[in-house]
Amino acid sequence: MDEATLPTPLREAVTVTTAGATGVARLVIQGLLELVHDPVATDRATEYLIARLPGYAPMWHIANAVRSAEPAEALRRIRAELDHAVENTVKATVTWVAEQDAPVTFAPSSSIVAQVLTQLPARIRTGEPVIALAGADAIGPTTVLNIRGTRELAERLPTLVVTTALKLVPEPVFARLGAPVFEHIPLDMFVGVVLDGEVLPPAEVGRRAAELRE
Template identity: 85%
Template structure:
């Protein structure tokens, strides 16, 4: 498939550098909905996007939706659940940072983290950081895939992952994900994970990923 023939949201999805994985997922869903009345075109676009976005766990969930019996309904359901999940995660993480009562820093390139930071009082955004936030491009049973620099951050400060269930994938899928800008970090290197608004231990999140089937 020629990138030039893709709907505008899909062209943006493979070129944007500031949207984060959640923002990219929204662009992909909108673009595929624009094609969904042409099953062959939607399938070709999905294959193209999977190859062009090798570090994005949401593509696995989205591709499964496109291959389902009711792809339009499945894509819209993912989008609706994603919007609700992000809102809940932001609220829970803002509460967590407030309970720590100390300045926070973050790994870059997460739209969810940016929303959290925007809701924090200035007293928690300035000064020497004592805790950190990070997004996740993918979470497998034992490992997190995220932007380079996340490992160093998690080793230096107690770091909370803030994300949605759209980032969870089974081990065989996780093993295929990756790109030069990403690094693998042991899941147990984080203090916790806020998933769809629920504060979980790394072990609980890893078990949820392990329960998924390709």
């Protein structure tokens, strides 16, 4: 597919390095909504994005929306649910960090973690870290896919994953995801996962991923 013919948000989605998986998902949805009147172009763009974004779980959910009976409505629903989920996750994470009342560090590249950090007092964002936050590009039944360095962080400090349900995928889908900048980390290495505003034990999050069907 000729990348030059894609809507600007889709071109940005495959080149941006600072948006995180959630930011990329928003760009993808915006761009596909510009094409959705043309089913052939939408399908081609979706397949292109799946190939170019091999580490992003949201693409599985977005592709399912594109293939549904009402793709425009399904894409808009994902976007609305994502905005609400991110807001709730940020609030819950800020509360969790405040309860720990300890300096925090983080794995880079998560737009949700970045939002959390802006709401934390300076005394928590400075000093020798005692806890850590990390995003997730994908979560399967037993494993998290995220930027390299996340495993080392989880081994060194109690680390909370901060994300949304759009990152959950069943095992067959998770097994296909990955890229050189990502690494696989056992889900049970984390102290918990904030999912759409709920602070959950890793086992519960894994169970929810396992219940999804390809």
